[in-house]
Amino acid sequence: MAESVLILGAGLVGSSLGLALTRAGYDVVLWDIASSHALVAAGLGAGRVSDESTDDPDVVVVATPPDVIPELVAEVLGKFPDAVITDVGSVKAPILRAIDRLAPEHRRYVGSHPMAGSQFTGPLTASGDLFRDRTWVVTPEPENAPEDVAVIERLARDVGAKVVTMPASEHDVAVAQVSHVPHLMSILTASHLREVPTPNLQLAGQGIRDVTRIAGSDPALWRQILTSNADAVRHELLEVAQDLAYLIDQLDRPDALERFLGMGQAGALSLVGKHGQDPLDMLEVTVEIPDEPRALARLFTDIGEAGFNVEDFELNHDPIREVGYLSISVEREMAEKLKTKIMEGGWQAWLGSRK
Numbered sequence: 001m002a003e004s005v006l007i008l009g010a011g012l013v014g015s016s017l018g019l020a021l022t023r024a025g026y027d028v029v030l031w032d033i034a035s036s037h038a039l040v041a042a043g044l045g046a047g048r049v050s051d052e053s054t055d056d057p058d059v060v061v062v063a064t065p066p067d068v069i070p071e072l073v074a075e076v077l078g079k080f081p082d083a084v085i086t087d088v089g090s091v092k093a094p095i096l097r098a099i100d101r102l103a104p105e106h107r108r109y110v111g112s113h114p115m116a117g118s119q120f121t122g123p124l125t126a127s128g129d130l131f132r133d134r135t136w137v138v139t140p141e142p143e144n145a146p147e148d149v150a151v152i153e154r155l156a157r158d159v160g161a162k163v164v165t166m167p168a169s170e171h172d173v174a175v176a177q178v179s180h181v182p183h184l185m186s187i188l189t190a191s192h193l194r195e196v197p198t199p200n201l202q203l204a205g206q207g208i209r210d211v212t213r214i215a216g217s218d219p220a221l222w223r224q225i226l227t228s229n230a231d232a233v234r235h236e237l238l239e240v241a242q243d244l245a246y247l248i249d250q251l252d253r254p255d256a257l258e259r260f261l262g263m264g265q266a267g268a269l270s271l272v273g274k275h276g277q278d279p280l281d282m283l284e285v286t287v288e289i290p291d292e293p294r295a296l297a298r299l300f301t302d303i304g305e306a307g308f309n310v311e312d313f314e315l316n317h318d319p320i321r322e323v324g325y326l327s328i329s330v331e332r333e334m335a336e337k338l339k340t341k342i343m344e345g346g347w348q349a350w351l352g353s354r355k
């Protein structure tokens with residue numbers, strides 16, 4: 001018999017999980033306070049709609065907005081005495097504290113959080129590939145049985161995610177840094193656009209769209225996320241406020257400004273590598289691309305024929321020298337070999353980003 005999973009909340013994350021688990025061979029049952037969401041998700045292939053009376057899940061995943069997660073976890077702990085319970089909420093310690101109050105015996109609850117989503121909500125925006133190659137954080141407590149933790153870790157791996165285990169409080173600090181404050185930076189940029197006259201908005205290119213994508217997210221959901229992680233978010237925001245004040249002062253000091261911009265570039269490069277992969281495991285090989293017809297296609301053919309898998313790449317252009325630079329991210333131990341192979345093909349290449 002396939003392992004059966006009950007998903008409470010068939011929105012973006014719940015329906016995506018339903019699609020991915022169904023594909024992985026799980027028997028998925030869906031329930032949502034908005035019955036149309038469960039119906040739509042089921043119609044997309046994310047599982048079947050729960051009729052409540054016959055539910056007997058091995059695992060329950062609570063995928064609702066954070067404010068209602070504790071009460072639902074407490075309810076299913078009582079209702080399904082043999083099931084392992086998890087949730088996908090974007091904060092972990094406040095949820096755990098609330099569950100502690102509502103259901104003091106909660107050994108079968110193992111918190112978790114997939115670091116994958118989008119600015120959209122609801123089942124129609126779900127994707128069965130949402131969790132592929134993304135990090136899924138599991139936040140076990142000492143009282144959890146190791147076999148229950150293993151059930152949730154396996155579920156995350158079965159949908160293609162890479163599991164990272166850490167205590168709930170450390171998780172909340174980390175997501176303030178890599179998710180919650182970046183979200184607010186996007187909101188700041190986007191809300192500032194209200195001051196921009198409409199004719200000027202017509203000049204908007206890709207840059208502003210890249211920076212503001214996540215500002216389109218549901219304000220009610222993010223209000224819940226941010227208020228429950230307010231201390232950690234405030235701490236990071238105060239540091240950003242100091243940086244902003246410093247930046248304003250440096251605008252007439254070109255050298256200091258360039259150093260500051262370099263710090264931003266270094267920060268962005270610290271994220272290289274696939275989602276969930278340690279950036280230290282990746283290295284860039286940069287290749288100069290002459291301004292010749294089909295040069296780039298020829299380079300990719302050479303790389304492919306040499307048997308290398310390109311994990312990620314970035315193309316930059318030097319308008320003065322009229323050459324391009326292709327920076328290829330590969331696993332650290334492959335980098336030297338790739339560089340040698342590329343150079344054997346007559347290309348100029350070096351380790352690291354652009355000269």
Ligand SMILES: NC(=O)c1ccc[n+]([C@@H]2O[C@H](COP(=O)([O-])OP(=O)(O)OC[C@H]3O[C@@H](n4cnc5c(N)ncnc54)[C@H](O)[C@@H]3O)[C@@H](O)[C@H]2O)c1
Pocket residue numbers: 008009010011012013014031032033034037063064065066068072088089090091113114115116117118119120121122123221225
């Ligand atoms: N959106 C993201 O990028 C993202 C990523 C990772 C984790 N999360 C977390 O996942 C959870 C769900 O977020 P989402 O983006 O899928 O939101 P969503 O709005 O798309 O889905 C939430 C679903 O929960 C349902 N719901 C609300 N109250 C309910 C209740 N009491 N009982 C049953 N169903 C109820 C809603 O009807 C909706 O279908 C949140 O806790 C969020 O913090 C979100």
Ligand SMILES: O=C(O)C(=O)C[C@]1(C(=O)O)C=C[C@@H](O)C=C1
Pocket residue numbers: 089090114115116117118119178179180214
């Ligand atoms: O990619 C996005 O749209 C997201 O914002 C997803 C994102 C993130 O910050 O990475 C947002 C909140 C979740 O808790 C987890 C993932």
